[in-house]
Amino acid sequence: MEMMNWEQRNLLNELIHGLKAAKQLQASPSPSPSTSSLTMEMKETLLHNIVSSLEKAILMLNGSTTQHIPTTELALDLLANPGKVPESPASITESLRSEELFDVGSKDCNLSSKKRKMLPKWTEQVRISPERGLEGPHDGVFSWRKYGQKDILGAKYPRSYYRCTFRNTQYCWATKQVQRSDGDPTIFEVTYRGTHTCSQGIPPPKIQETKPNHTVAVNYQNNVDNLRTNLTVRTNGLEASTFSFPVTSPFYTYESINGGTLCHVGSSAPSDFTGLISTNTSTGSSPIFDVDFHFDPTAEINTGFPTFLHNSI
DNA sequence: ACAATTTGACCCAA
C-alpha cells in the first residue's frame, strides 16, 4: 500500500467500494420483492453506489483520454432488464465506444432524450424554519450551478434547475431540481437525477493551488465501511462566499486548526446541510426565497458524514 | 477577468 501513489489508492478505494456494494447486492437473494431482505430502494441505492464507484474509477483511469465508458448506461440497462444478460461482449464493446454520455462537444450531448430518463432519480424534502434552521438531508460537499428556472403550471413557486458545477470539466451529469411546496412554503422538494461522478470530495490530481484561502482540505471518512480515508479535497470556495445561512447552522462545530477550521459535520444528525437563502426579486410575484440546498445522496446510506478542514475566508 | 446567476428562447415528449 505504501508503494501506491495517491491516485492509485483512490482508484483502489473506489473499486473496493463498488465491489462491496455489488457483493451486498449479490448476497441478497430476491425471489420476490416481499421476501427479499433488501428493499427495492436499498437495492437501487446499492446499485447507485456501484455505478458511482465504477464511474469514478473509470474516470480516474480514463479521464484524460477521449475514450470514455458509459457505465451508467450499462448498469441502468441492467436495472431496467434485471433478467437479461447484456448481449455479447462485442456489443458491449460497441456501446462502450460511444461518446454519448461524455462528449460535451456535441450540441445536445444525447443525454437529453431517453438517456436522461434512465438516470437514477430520487426526491428529498427539506424544511426551512427561522427557529430550527434547515432540516432534512442535504449535501455540504457537492456544489451546484443553477442553469434555469421555470414557472410550473399550477405551482405557486417557480422550479429551479441545477447541475453539477463540474459538468464540463469532469463530465459529471448529476442534476437537481428544487421546488418549493405549495402547501407548506417552508418545505422544498429537491429532486436529484444522476449520481455524482466528479471528484468533489476527491481532489483533482496535479492541479496547482491558486487560491489557498479558498481551498478546503477534507478528511473524508465513510463511517459505514471506512473505505475512503484521508482524501484531500479542494472545493471552489464558493459555498462560503456565495452561500450563507439565515441562521447559524446548528449542525456544524468548528475548531481552529493550522489557520484553518476543522468542521465536524453532523455525527449526531445525518441531516445537516449547507444552503443559501436569497431574496428573489426577479419575478413579478411576491418576494420569495429561493433555497439552494447542497445534499449528498449518500448521506442517507452512510450513517455518518465527513469531517473536513475548512479554511475560513 | 473570471465565474455564477438570470431569464427569454429553444427543444422535444406527451
Add this chain to the structure above:
DNA sequence: TTGGGTCAAATTGT
C-alpha cells in the same frame, strides 16, 4: 400545441 427541461446571451457578483 403545451408544458417541462435546457441552453446561452446578458447581467451580476467576486
